[in-house]
Amino acid sequence: MLCGIPALGSGRCDIAAKSPLTGAIGDSNMGGFFAPELRFSGFDHLVVKGRAKKPVYVWIHDGEVEIRDASQLWGRDTFETQTMIREIHRDDEIQSMVIGVAGENLVRFANVRNGMKNSAGRTGMGCVMGSKKLKAVAARGTMNLEFTQPDKLLEYSRQMNEMIMETRWARAQSRYGTMIIYSNTNTTGLIRCRNFQYNLMEKGDVLECENMDEYSVGMAGCYACPVQCRHRYTLTKGPYAPLYGEGPEYTSQGAFGTMPDCASLEAVLVANHLVNMYGLDTLETGNMIAWAMELYEKGIIDNQTMGGLKLEWGDSEAIFELIHKIAKREGFGSILADGMRPAIEKIGRESEYYAIHVKGMGNLQSDERPTPSFALGIATSTRGADHLRSRPAIDLYNLPENMLEEIYGGPVSNDYTSYEGKSRMVRWQELLYAVVDSLGLCKFQTVFCAVHAPKFEEWTKLIEYSTGMKIPKKELMTAGERIYTLERLFNNREGFSRSDDTLPERYFKEPTPLGLPIAKGKKIDRAKFEGMLDEYYRLHGWNKMGEPRKSTLKKLNLENEPSQLL
Amino acid sequence: MRMILLADPGKCTGCKLCEIACSIKNEKTHSPASSRIHAVKWMRSGIYIPMVCQQCDSPTCETVCPMDAIKRDEETGAMVIDYDRCIGCRMCVVFCPFGGAGIDAAHGRVIKCDLCRGDPVCVKFCSPEALLYIPATSVNLLKQRNAAERFSELMKKMLTPP
Numbered sequence: 102m103l104c105g106i107p108a109l110g111s112g113r114c115d116i117a118a119k120s121p122l123t124g125a126i127g128d129s130n131m132g133g134f135f136a137p138e139l140r141f142s143g144f145d146h147l148v149v150k151g152r153a154k155k156p157v158y159v160w161i162h163d164g165e166v167e168i169r170d171a172s173q174l175w176g177r178d179t180f181e182t183q184t185m186i187r188e189i190h191r192d193d194e195i196q197s198m199v200i201g202v203a204g205e206n207l208v209r210f211a212n213v214r215n216g217m218k219n220s221a222g223r224t225g226m227g228c229v230m231g232s233k234k235l236k237a238v239a240a241r242g243t244m245n246l247e248f249t250q251p252d253k254l255l256e257y258s259r260q261m262n263e264m265i266m267e268t269r270w271a272r273a274q275s276r277y278g279t280m281i282i283y284s285n286t287n288t289t290g291l292i293r294c295r296n297f298q299y300n301l302m303e304k305g306d307v308l309e310c311e312n313m314d315e316y317s318v319g320m321a322g323c324y325a326c327p328v329q330c331r332h333r334y335t336l337t338k339g340p341y342a343p344l345y346g347e348g349p350e351y352t353s354q355g356a357f358g359t360m361p362d363c364a365s366l367e368a369v370l371v372a373n374h375l376v377n378m379y380g381l382d383t384l385e386t387g388n389m390i391a392w393a394m395e396l397y398e399k400g401i402i403d404n405q406t407m408g409g410l411k412l413e414w415g416d417s418e419a420i421f422e423l424i425h426k427i428a429k430r431e432g433f434g435s436i437l438a439d440g441m442r443p444a445i446e447k448i449g450r451e452s453e454y455y456a457i458h459v460k461g462m463g464n465l466q467s468d469e470r471p472t473p474s475f476a477l478g479i480a481t482s483t484r485g486a487d488h489l490r491s492r493p494a495i496d497l498y499n500l501p502e503n504m505l506e507e508i509y510g511g512p513v514s515n516d517y518t519s520y521e522g523k524s525r526m527v528r529w530q531e532l533l534y535a536v537v538d539s540l541g542l543c544k545f546q547t548v549f550c551a552v553h554a555p556k557f558e559e560w561t562k563l564i565e566y567s568t569g570m571k572i573p574k575k576e577l578m579t580a581g582e583r584i585y586t587l588e589r590l591f592n593n594r595e596g597f598s599r600s601d602d603t604l605p606e607r608y609f610k611e612p613t614p615l616g617l618p619i620a621k622g623k624k625i626d627r628a629k630f631e632g633m634l635d636e637y638y639r640l641h642g643w644n645k646m647g648e649p650r651k652s653t654l655k656k657l658n659l660e661n662e663p664s665q666l667l
Numbered sequence: 668m669r670m671i672l673l674a675d676p677g678k679c680t681g682c683k684l685c686e687i688a689c690s691i692k693n694e695k696t697h698s699p700a701s702s703r704i705h706a707v708k709w710m711r712s713g714i715y716i717p718m719v720c721q722q723c724d725s726p727t728c729e730t731v732c733p734m735d736a737i738k739r740d741e742e743t744g745a746m747v748i749d750y751d752r753c754i755g756c757r758m759c760v761v762f763c764p765f766g767g768a769g770i771d772a773a774h775g776r777v778i779k780c781d782l783c784r785g786d787p788v789c790v791k792f793c794s795p796e797a798l799l800y801i802p803a804t805s806v807n808l809l810k811q812r813n814a815a816e817r818f819s820e821l822m823k824k825m826l827t828p829p
Contacts, residue, residue, distance in 0.1 A: 105697055107687035107792060134683075141699060180711060194699075216710055243700035243772045251695040255688060259791055262684075266794055275794075320795070321713060322682030327794035329680040333713035345712055 103540045103563055104145075105137045105246045105325070108258035109265065109555060110543030112137050112324025114198065114215070120224040121232075122209045122385070122440045123461040123485045125592045129212065129226050130489075130538050131198075132323030133219030135240065138196035142242030149233060158186065158197075158237040163244055171236040175205060178378045179214045186239045197239040201380025203428040204231035208438040210385035214377065218331055218347035219323065222382040224462065224484050225440075249569035257562055261555055262327040268551035274330040275320060279351040279545075280310035285497070286467065287359070290616015293466045294359045295414055296391040297457050297605075300468040300613040300620065304364035308354050312366050321347055326543065334370060341371045349373040349383075355466020356387020361394055361420055368417035372424060379428035388463030389437040389444070390423050395455045402448060408432045457605050459486035460597065469604075470613050471623040472496065474523035477633050481527065481602045483588040491530040494550045496523075504552065518619060520629045524636035532581030536560070539584065583657045586641065586649050590659070599647045602634060669744045669803040672780070672787055674717040678797035681708050681715035685789035685798060692788040693778075700772035703780035704789050717797060719789075720767030720780040722746055728759035728768055728779070743785040744803075753777060 104111055114136035120127025139145070143164040156171040174182050179201040187195050196215060204211035204227030211227030212220045221227075230236075248254050265271050273281045286292040287305045294302040302308070313332055322329035336344040349369055357363060357372035376383045396402045397412035404411065410433075412419050426434025436447050441458040457464050462485025469476035478491035496517045505513040505522075509529045513522030530548070533556060537547050540560060548556050557574040565571055572580075592601075604625060612624045638645065642653030654660050686702040694701040704719040726746050729737045736752035737759060739745070757777060759768040768779040780787075782800075790800045801809065 105687070107684050107691065107697075183710065217713065243698055245694075245701070245773055246697040248691070248695075248697065251691050255691045255788070259688075262792065262794060318713065319677070320680050321715075322680040322795075324682060325684050325687060326682045327684065327792075329682060329795060347713065 103542055103560075103567055105140050105541075106248075106254060106258055106563060106567055107325055108261040108327075108542075108563070109546040110323050110326035110328070111541055112326070113538070113541045113543060114139070114221065115538060115541075116198075116213055116221045116226040118226060118229040119595070120462075120484065121207075121228045122225040124595055125460055125485060125597055126483050126588045127224035127226060127229070128484065129221035129223045130544075131213070131215060131219045131221040132326070132543060133196075133215035134324050135196045135198045135215040135219075135238075136541060137324050138194075138240040138242060140242070140246055141244050142240045143244050144240075147238065149235060152232060153234040156234050156236050158239060159235065160190070161238065161240045161242075162190075163242050171234075174236045176202065178202065179380045180217065180378060182237055183216070186237060190239070190241070192241055195239050195241045197237045199237040199380070200227040200230045200235075201378060201428070203379045203381045203438075204228060205236075206428065206430045206438070207231050208381060208427060208430065209440040209443075210382040210389075210438075211380050212382045214380055216347075217345070218321070218377065220377065220380075220382070222384065223487065223489075225382070227380050248567050250566040254563070254566035257566055261559060261563070264559075265546045265551075265554055266327055268554055270551040270554075271328045271546070274328050274545065277310040277313070278320070278330045278332055278348070280313060280349070280354055282351045283354050284309060288617075289471075290613060290620035291468055291471060292355065292359050293391075293457070293464075293468045295362045296360060296395040296455060297468070297607050297611075298395070299615055300470070301615050302359040302362065302364070303615075304362075305359060307364050307366055308358045308369065316366075316370060323543065326546075328543075328546065330545065336367065336370055339367060339371075341374070344371070344374055346370060346374040346377065348377075352465060353383045353387070356383045357390075357420055360387050360391035360466050361416075362414040363417050363420060364415060365417055368420065371417070372420055375421060375424045375428075379424070381424065381428055384465060385440070385463050386424060386427060387466070388457065389427065389441070390420055392441070392452075392456055392463075393423065393433075393437060394419075396448065396452050399455070401452050401455075402433070406433055454606060457486070457607070459604065460484075460601050462486050464488075464605075468613065470608055470625055471616070471620040472517050473520045473625065473630070473633065474517065474526050476604055476608065476625050476630065477523055477527050477637060478530070480604050480630075481531075481634070481637060483585070483592055489544065490534060491527045492549070493523075493526045493530045495548065495552055496526060498552075500552065508548065508552065518623065520626070520633055524633045524640060528637055528640045531585050532578050533557070535581040535584040536577055539580070540564075579657065582641070583659060586643075586653065586657055586659060589641075589643065589647070589649055593648055599634070599638075599645070602647060604630070670782070670785070670800055671744075671803045671806055672719060672722070672782060672790070673799045673801060673806055673809075674719060675797045675799070676714070676716040678795045679706055679715040679717050680795050680797070681706050684792040684794075685717065688788045688792040689780075692783060694771065694773065696773070698772060700769075701778070703769070703778060705766075718766060720746065720763075721765055722780075722782070727762045727764065731758040731762045733758065737779075740781070740784075743782050745780070745782040745785075747781045748777060748779060750776070 117128035156175040158171040182199040212222040290300045316334040317332040320329040353373040442461040464486035482490035690701040
């Protein structure tokens with residue numbers, strides 16, 4: 102709704118379909134420049150039905166939509182594809198969302214990409230595009246976006262940008278990107294190393310964000326973003342040089358650094374570049390590799406399974422090799438390319454214990470055993486293990502409890518190892534993120550990591566100045582509840598229930614071996630976890646099995662929601 | 668004192684907030700085609716360069732305008748289009764070496780940066796400070812200071828015992 106306003110990273114784009122990775126709802130959100138260009142071309146939403154017989158791309162320009170032959174684009178990487186589309190139409194301003202070779206090969210965690218870095222990474226939306234033989238959607242527009250009160254919108258947007266830049270979090274991001282998170286998590290013991298064996302990486306100093314200065318040539322921003330949280334980096338040495346890339350995110354630091362225990366920032370940069378080139382979700386790819394390495398260590402898979410490839414912890418060449426194999430679906434890579442659940446079936450039941458996933462999707466490199474609120478979030482997320490549906494990162498800040506009560510509307514413990522009030526926290530964050538994703542603003546520019554960042558109150562004004570609609574805070578929150586309940590209905594229909602809102606067994610069994618005293622020796626208490634889940638369902642107005650109650654559906658005007666009948 | 672809109676490509680992060688703000692302030696709508704400033708980008712190399720009218724001392728636009736419609740605003744120093752005189756021949760668009768004058772898609776008229784009558788909105792939205800509105804006399808001082816900073820770091824290293 103707010104895509105294209107001059108504030109808060111308003112260039113977000115959301116891609117949704119049933120996920121080929123989890124079978125649950127799939128959707129993925131990315132920044133970059135595609136979404137506003139689509140609006141300038143006259144469209145806010147696209148629905149793609151059916152599939153093409155041969156490769157095609159959709160070309161949208163100033164009110165026109167064309168389906169064009171993409172045979173010359175098929176087989177190209179995500180960067181080349183975008184460049185070629187610009188060359189075909191002789192226009193350097195075209196913005197495209199594209200899939201790479203991984204999407205073409207139906208890797209179940211293939212992503213959709215725009216520019217060098219922006220990725221709708223999770224839940225395999227690139228695989229869905231690949232199955233439709235849809236290589237790209239390209240947009241170019243010069244049409245106007247009209248606002249009801251342009252002067253007010255402009256002034257208030259400026260205030261919003263100042264508001265976010267006044268937070269320490271945003272200023273740190275502008276300098277170091279999301280890599281700054283690592284400095285906190287790896288020193289505390291909140292990060293997964295060797296898949297799930299340790300909760301900090303002892304050799305991990307080399308991955309600290311300050312070390313990026315050697316490679317960074319400056320920061321880059323998404324559309325309408327005052328923060329600019331990604332590095333522009335170059336590699337000038339080594340077999341993969343010369344190379345220009347953007348990022349890496351905190352996720353890639355974990356995916357190719359801590360999880361496979363690879364103490365090389367250069368390796369992280371190369372791997373980050375490779376997954377971007379192929380169009381693979383960095384997080385899922387890192388999860389699959391770290392899992393495979395642990396299976397190799399435990400002898401569940403061997404050299405023969407791997408076609409001679411040794412999967413030793415920290416071996417960067419093995420990481421690169423597996424990325425190539427997954428994207429091209431070669432040998433063992435093809436098994437990993439199907440995601441955790443199908444891979445467990447093929448490798449064998451004994452591999453299941455080591456797979457860190459919820460509902461079939463791998464987790465961030467974070468270790469949630471010391472943080473019950475984070476743990477509840479990944480367990481209940483509608484799209485599988487996922488920090489971006491609810492993560493209340495401010496839980497780590499030890500804020501005054503009256504401040505937390507003011508935000509969350511009820512008592513919440515300010516001890517991040519506590520279970521008290523955390524259901525309330527998670528549910529509130531879910532509503533907030535559902536709304537911010539719908540508005541088309543950046544999640545990082547809301548109460549993600551900064552208390553004083555814009556939230557519902559500020560959005561109501563932005564909505565009013567942009568569209569003229571006066572939507573009070575309460576109604577916005579109800580909209581968030583409606584979205585999340587609708588996602589829940591979709592998942593229930595697909596057979597997901599309470600038993601799927603859980604954590605990998607290791608969270609309950611193995612205490613964290615390392616870290617500061619606050620994080621060491623922690624595991625999730627099963628009874629307390631189930632208690633949080635009960636409370637979480639109750640707050641949402643769902644029954645004990647996690648199904649929305651009739652009264653809730655009525656309150657949310659979802660009684661006649663047609664998707665229940667599909 | 669004459670003020671200058673200074674664009675520093677080294678600091679631009681390509682977010683395009685300048686374009687959006689420019690379009691909304693000057694056209695009350697948002698279209699990249701209505702913006703007077705553009706962040707020109709090269710995706711594969713990560714180079715971003717903000718391009719806007721340079722308000723030249725010897726402006727080609729003024730020279731080629733057959734109607735004397737482009738004149739300097741003495742107060743702001745900006746070259747400003749007098750729309751009562753402009754006939755829309757687009758000679759300024761053709762001859763400007765920087766693309767400083769363009770055509771507004773919605774109205775089909777020639778547009779160029781007039782420094783927002785002395786209060787450029789793009790500068791207010793540029794958080795990395797790639798755009799600055801500063802006195803003309805301090806432009807080279809600023810650059811000298813930036814360059815000198817690099818020397819000073821070197822000198823500090825030399826003066827600090829190992």
